[in-house]
Structures are given as structure tokens and as C-alpha cells.
Amino acid sequence: MSARTLFEKIWDSHVVAPETTDTPAVIYIDLHLVHEVTSPQAFSELRERGLKLRRPDRTLATLDHSTPTLPALPNGERPYANAEAKAQVAQLETNCREFGVKLYGWDSSDRGIVHVIGPELGATQPGMTIVCGDSHTSTHGAFGALAFGIGTTEVGHVMATQCLLQRKPKTFAIHVDGKLPRGVGAKDLILHIIGEIGVDGGTGHVLEYRGAAIEALSIEERMTVCNMSIEAGARAGLIAPDETTFAWLKGRPNAPQGAAWDAAVQRWRNLHSDADATYDREVRIDAGQIRPTVTYGTHPGMAIAMDKPVPAARNAQEQRALDYMQGKPNQPMQGTAVDVVFIGSCTNSRLSDLREAASVLRGRHVANGVRMLVVPGSEAVRRDAEREGLHEVFLAAGAEWRIPGCSMCIAMNGDLAQPGQLVVSTSNRNFEGRQGRGARTVLASPATAAASAIAGAIADPREYLQEVAA
């Protein structure tokens, strides 16, 4: 067989029926993740057509998008944003009972953002096909899985048949050579990559991140990178699994155990692109040149090193974006006044993200007039963080420490910014109104977000890290 990329190996091993001129390939799905927002209409469809859910054992559900991040009231009531949100959550509880789906709900000590808990549980594994009615499903590509977001109609397809109809996407290699400088992390890297290839640079493609700088990343950092593949328009993004991956997965509840683990690792070692495999597109990035990076416009492709002047608008679109952001051309983003800081989301809400933010905040205080929200990605992250006392660092700094959920990333649960407010956010989208109507979002790393909270203005975290070191 001719040389194949990692993506092609995973694709080939999941073809139930091959692609023809008339019909797309039938692709088998190993793991289906479900949440309350994009599933109710799919369950209704099954019910109307009298269909069963084919593989409840390959389906896993949680509550994350519409859920409040403030604790339950003394009477046990959850402070939902509105009655509809409450009903939507209740609907998923009912649907999971009726169709036999395991729900990591309010009573579960493993509940959390769907893309945080899948890996934590060891449900996400190398070589799998993974889908969810959520575009950030690309996160799971960090394990060498082919993982992508689907719409609700396709959620129904997977529920009924465990398969999807797909045309084969193209491949796109992102080689990241060299080494990230001190104080520059995975978030800076992916914002830089999207800035380079553009917000639609990956359309129709599956990205494969590779090279020395990628191999040096921890699993949590790889998740941050793969998470934002969709922000370059890509179908998915993945990284070949290696010892880092295996060590992270070993012993997790849903991972294979004993002899089955050894056999799985042996299989997973073949999951890499062959040396002479070719890609439809390739780009090279020098990690050593990357500096703390933030967005300055209204899509994630408008990203720039924070100390570099924001470019003047080249067209009406960019002017509209700059006007919305109230940005000043030829000025750097660094120093821009901040109203709100949000640390959380499927991009940056894991333990290492919270540690990174806490290392900057420890012994310091959020600037006057700045509101800071820290929302752990899952109950497990919350537990681990509290065990380490990270929540005390955040609370002492004047930040709010919330319970897990998507929160201000999608701002549909009542956690939102006011019109005109500038939010430095560790999330993934800076679209107009994403964090509240009229709110202005600047995407950044957890370290940059924490430094900006202290300074009351967008700040370079390296200044704070150096102080700690000294």
C-alpha cells in the first residue's frame, strides 16, 4: 500500500461503504458525544421515526452549555438564565433515560465541558472517529483521533446508525519547527497559526500539526491547539499519538486495562503519517519567532503579537471589525484597557491552564474595576484545582471561582459581558456579540489573561513570570 498520512489511516479503517460518484462514503463513528443544545431535535427525530439509538455504549452525554456556573440555591434550585434553559437540560435528562445513554449530569462527579470530560474519562482514544454536535470536537484530535463537529441532523444519523455520510476531506500539514520561547504557550501558537493561514485557510481540510514544537507539547497543550482547528475553517485537526499521549491516558476509567492496554498501545504506535506520505497543502511555522499573541478584530484570524502595531484596515470588512473593537490602527493591543477577564472554555479550562493563570496571579490582585471569572472545565478539574489551593489564589486575587461549564465562551447561560466592555478571554471565538451583545472579545492565553487582569490592560505575562523567577 502506498504511503498514507495519519488522517488517511484513520479514515481507511472506518470505511463501512466506500465513496462513489453518486454517494459519499459511509464512515463508522467510534464515539458520539452529546450535550443539551444540539441534541433535542435529533432525539425527537428518532422518536418520530420509531428508531432506537444503535449504540448507547458508544454514546456519552453531559450538561455544559446552558448550565449556570453559580451553585444551586439553598432550596436546591439551579439559577438558570431562563425557563427555556432549564427545560432544555431536563429534556436531555429525559432523553438519556429513554434511550439508555449514560449522562454525566448534575449528580455526577465527572460532569463538565464535553471536550474536557471525554479525554479525562479516557473515552477519547487514538485512532478513533469521534463526533459531537459541537464544532470544537476537533479538540480530541490531540490524541490522534479523527474528531469533528456535526449538525443536529447528523447527530440523528449517528444515533440511529453509528455512521455518517462523508466525502473525504483534503490533508494539510502544519509543520511547527523549533521551540516555543519561555512564556509563550500553546494558545499563542494556535492564534499565530490561524493568523498565518487565515480564518478560512483550512476549509475542506484536516490539519495535521507536526514537528519538534508540537512533539514537545503536553497533552493539555495539544488539546488547546487542536481545539481551534475549526477557527481556521478546518474539518478537524490532529496530532500523532506518542509516549506523552499513552502516559496521559493510562489508567483512565474508560481506557483499556491490562493486556488490552498493551495491545492497544502496540496498535496506536502505527498511528503516524508515513515518512513519504504527501499532503494536499503544507505550511511551515517557526515556533521560536512567536510572541504572546492576541486577537485584535472580530474573527480568530485577526491575531497578532500583542506588542506589534495593529495593521490598518485593508478593506471595509476589516474597518468594520476595527470599528467594532474600537481599535486604534498602528497601536499595539498591549496596553488596551480591560473590563472583564474570562478564564475557561474547552480551549483553556484544564488544570494546566488554571496553574498557568494562578502562577501569574499568586500574591497579586485584579485591578480596580476589572471583573475576573475563572470557570474550571470539569468537576475533576475543579477538584484537582481546589486540592492544590488554586481557587484560593483566584479568590484572594479578587476573581470569581465558578462551577464547571462553557460559561462566557458562548454566553448563553447568563454569564456575559455588557455592551462595549472589553473581555480578555481564553476562549476560542471573538465574533461580534459572542460574549454578549456589543461586547468586545480579545482572545489570549491563560497567562496573558491573568497578567491583563492584574494590569487592568492587556499585558505581557513574561513580565510577571520574570518577577516570580527573580
Add this chain to the structure above:
Amino acid sequence: MQSVTRIHSRTAVLVDENIDTDRIIPARFLTTTERSGLGKYAFQDWRYRQDGGDNPDFPLNKPEARGCNILVAGRNFGCGSSREHAPWALLDYGIQAVLCSEIADIFRGNALKNGLLAIVLDEAEHRWLLSNPGTELSIDVREQVIELPDGGRIHFRLEPFARHCLLNGVDQLGFLLQQAEAITQYEQQQEKAA
């Protein structure tokens, strides 16, 4: 799904590039468990002013854009989230076709599965349509051609299976369900291999 064979309408134009799904329908309206009635939220924060009144600057609020079923939009329409609420809202709002030089992957798939024609055009044709709002077009799904008032024709290509489903008013789930035997066989092979 209703069959879609021909759409005849004047065009309305949104020249903006990268119109994301949050702009098409803001996330705060995604708490619904229904797929109907979402047209009232389409382009909510663009279409209405903060005080709830119509925004006169929103191109689709202009009298000449009212009743247009074909939307010509700037490049990379539908980028962002996988919410199928975006095509549901557009269809309910009255949009039956989106013409663009590039359409985000997930949105395009979602649109076609709901009978919303998501059509990718050459850049030159796209540019012409962007600068000529109100052009009377007839989209023929069977022939994959857009007829212009002056007799000009623009060819386009839909994914063949999506086109088959549109023309026949059938959905893709029926086809997948027919694969049951092959799916069972695949599952058995996998279990043996593991």
C-alpha cells in the same frame, strides 16, 4: 424534506465576509428544543437596534431586499459553530439559497440537509452578484445552472448525493438505514480484531 428543484427570486446582498453563525443566530436563542420558528431570531443583533427597533443599516431591512429568497453573501459565510439553528433560522426567515465564493464546511452540510441551497460560485461570478443586488435569478437544481435576466448562465456543482436528496425530497437517513447489514458486518469485524 420537501423537494427543491427550482428557486426564482431577486437577490439580496450581504457583502460582509466571514458572517459567522453567531451573527446568523446569537447563542442566547439556542436554548430551544424545537427547530421551527427561529426566523424571528435571524441576524438578531444586526437586524434590530439595541432598543428593539429595525436597524435601517441592515441591508436585508431595506425595502428592495424584502421578499428576496436568494442571499448573496461575502466569502466564508457560515463560519464558526456547528449549530443547525443557523440554516433553520435562515429558512424560516425566507432565505432559500445562499450564493458565495466559499461556504464554511459544517454550515454547508447542515444547509443542504435542510433544503437550503448552499451554492459555491467562482470568484468572478460571485463578485458580479455582490455588486448587483436585486438581480432576478432562477436556480435550476437539476441542471445545476443559475439563469440571469440577460440569458447568461452560471454553472455550479452540488455534491451529487445532496442534489439527489434535494430533487427527490428524501433525507439522507433513509439511505444510511439501508446500510444496516454492512454496518453490522463492520462492527463484527472490529470486535473480532480487538
